[in-house]
Amino acid sequence: MTRQRELIYRIVTAAPEHRTAEEIYDLAREEIPSLARGTVYRNLGLLVQAGQIRKLEMDGAPARYDRDPLTHPHLICQRCGRVEDLTMPEALLAPLAEDLGEPITGYELKLYHICPACRG
Amino acid sequence: MTRQRELIYRIVTAAPEHRTAEEIYDLAREEIPSLARGTVYRNLGLLVQAGQIRKLEMDGAPARYDRDPLTHPHLICQRCGRVEDLTMPEALLAPLAEDLGEPITGYELKLYHICPACRG
DNA sequence: TAATCAATTAGGAATCAATCCTAAAAGAGG
DNA sequence: CCTCTTTTAGGATTGATTCCTAATTGATTA
Numbered sequence: 230m231t232r233q234r235e236l237i238y239r240i241v242t243a244a245p246e247h248r249t250a251e252e253i254y255d256l257a258r259e260e261i262p263s264l265a266r267g268t269v270y271r272n273l274g275l276l277v278q279a280g281q282i283r284k285l286e287m288d289g290a291p292a293r294y295d296r297d298p299l300t301h302p303h304l305i306c307q308r309c310g311r312v313e314d315l316t317m318p319e320a321l322l323a324p325l326a327e328d329l330g331e332p333i334t335g336y337e338l339k340l341y342h343i344c345p346a347c348r349g
Numbered sequence: 350m351t352r353q354r355e356l357i358y359r360i361v362t363a364a365p366e367h368r369t370a371e372e373i374y375d376l377a378r379e380e381i382p383s384l385a386r387g388t389v390y391r392n393l394g395l396l397v398q399a400g401q402i403r404k405l406e407m408d409g410a411p412a413r414y415d416r417d418p419l420t421h422p423h424l425i426c427q428r429c430g431r432v433e434d435l436t437m438p439e440a441l442l443a444p445l446a447e448d449l450g451e452p453i454t455g456y457e458l459k460l461y462h463i464c465p466a467c468r469g
Numbered sequence: 470t471a472a473t474c475a476a477t478t479a480g481g482a483a484t485c486a487a488t489c490c491t492a493a494a495a496g497a498g499g
Numbered sequence: 500c501c502t503c504t505t506t507t508a509g510g511a512t513t514g515a516t517t518c519c520t521a522a523t524t525g526a527t528t529a
Binding site (some may be wrong): 253262286289302315334337339343 | 400406408409422424427435437441444445446449451453454455456457458459461462463467
C-alpha cells in the first residue's frame with residue numbers, strides 16, 4: 230500500500246462529501262504535491278474494484294466517489310451537484326425485482342431536488 | 350422543422366430501442382448522407398429540451414435516447430448495454446419521497462442484469 | 470414570386486473527463 | 500542491500516460531446 234493510495238483512500242472516506250476525482254486530486258496535492266492526476270484515477274479505480282469505495286456516475290458531470298461501498302440511493306441537487314446518501318428500505322425494491330422474474334445484479338436510484346442552500 | 354430534425358425524431362421514436370447518438374447518426378445518414386454528427390447531437394438536445402424524447406446517461410458508455418419522455422425505470426444489461434423500459438408503480442416511490450420532507454424534482458432508477466441473449 | 474431575417478446546417482476544431490504509455494522510483498521479501 | 504514486482508509522475512491519447520463559422524435553408528411578409 231503506497232503513500233499515494235492511502236492518502237486517496239483517506240480523503241474519500243474521511244468525509245461524507247461525494248467528491249470528484251479533481252477535488253480529490255486537489256486535496257491530495259496539499260500533502261503530496263507531486264501527485265499525478267493519473268495516479269488519482271488509477272487508485273480510485275482500484276479502490277472501487279476492491280469494493281472499498283463506490284463510484285457514482287453523474288449525468289453529464291464528472292463522477293463522484295462515495296465512501297460507502299454498499300448500494301444505496303442518492304439525493305442529488307440539480308443545481309450544485311451536491312450528493313447526499315439515503316438509506317433505502319430494501320423491502321421497497323424487492324417487489325419490483327420479483328415482478329421481473331429476472332435476477333437483478335444491482336441497482337442505482339437517484340432522486341433529484343434543489344438543495345436548501347441553492348433554494349437560497 | 351427541418352428534414353434533419355424530423356428524421357432524427359423519427360428514428361428515436363420509431364422503435365423501442367434505446368440508441369446512442371452514433372447509432373442514430375449512422376441510421377440517419379442512410380437517408381441524408383451529408384448529415385453532420387453535430388446536427389444529430391444538437392437536435393437530440395433540442396428534442397430532449399422540448400420534452401419529446403428522453404436522454405439516458407449510461408455510466409461510462411455513450412448516452413442513449415428513449416422515445417418515452419416520461420420518467421420510468423430502466424432495465425440495463427451490464428454486458429451489452431441493451432436497455433428495456435419498465436413501468437414503475439408510482440406508489441412504490443412515493444413513500445420514499447415523503448420520508449424526505451423535500452420536494453423531489455425527478456428520479457432515475459436503473460436496474461442491472463445480464464440479458465438472456467448475453468447469458469447465452 | 471421575390472426579399473428579408475432568423476434558424477439551421479455541414480464540417481471541422483476544441484473541450485474535457487478519463488485512460489493509456491513509458492521510463493524512473495519505491496515497496497516487499499528475503 | 501538485491502531482486503523482482505508494483506506503482507508512480509508526467510505527458511500523450513482517446514472518445515463522446517460541444518462549440519465555431521460561413522454557407523444554406525426555412526418562414527414570413529411584401
